[in-house]
Amino acid sequence: MRNRSGHTGLIIRLGHLDEGIQNEERYTRLSSQVSMASSAALVTGGAKRIGAAICLHLAKKGYSVAVHHNSSSKAAEDLVEVIKALGVNACTVKGDLSNPEEFTQIISEASSQIGPILHLVNNASKFVHDDLDNFDDESWNAHMDINTKAPLMLTREL
Known part of the structure; x- marks a missing residue:
C-alpha cells in the first residue's frame, strides 16, 4: 500500500503465511536500502x-x-x-x-x-x-x- 508521498506500508493479514513471508522479505529488502x-x-x-x-x-x-x-x-x-x-x-x-x-x-x-x-x-x-x-x-x-x-x-x- 502506498500513501500520497509514495511511502510503502507493510500489511500482513493474519492467516496468510505465504503473503506474510513475501511481505517480510520485501520489507527486509526495503529496509536494507535505507541507511539507519x-x-x-x-x-x-x-x-x-x-x-x-x-x-x-x-x-x-x-x-x-x-x-x-x-x-x-x-x-x-x-x-x-x-x-x-x-x-x-x-x-x-x-x-x-x-x-x-x-x-x-x-x-x-x-x-x-x-x-x-x-x-x-x-x-x-x-x-x-x-x-x-x-x-x-x-x-x-x-x-x-x-x-x-x-x-x-x-x-x-x-
Whole structure:
C-alpha cells in the first residue's frame, strides 16, 4: 500500500503465511536500502512507558528520533538528553493528536529538526481509566481520535 508521498506500508493479514513471508522479505529488502544512520523516526507518545522504550531502541540502532508528546514535556526532554548522550540526533515534538490540524505541524517540526521522517511509530494512546459506568460518547470519541484516527491521518500526512 502506498500513501500520497509514495511511502510503502507493510500489511500482513493474519492467516496468510505465504503473503506474510513475501511481505517480510520485501520489507527486509526495503529496509536494507535505507541507511539507519540517516533515517529519522517519529514516535508518537514517545515520552513515557512503551514509547520511551521504543525511542531508546531506535536510537541504539542508529535512528534519529523525534519524541512526540502532548503533555509530558519534562519526560520527553529528559529522554532526548539520554538519546543525545548515545551520540544520536533527537528532538521533542509537542502536539495534540486529538486535533487533526496539528498533524502537519507535528511532522513538519520533527522533519525540520532531525531530517525527513522515513519511519512512523504510532504508539500514542488515550491513557485514562474508563469504566462502563462512566464511559460515554465523549470518552469513546476521545479514545477513537487518539487510538484510531490519528495513526491513519499521520500515516497519510507522510
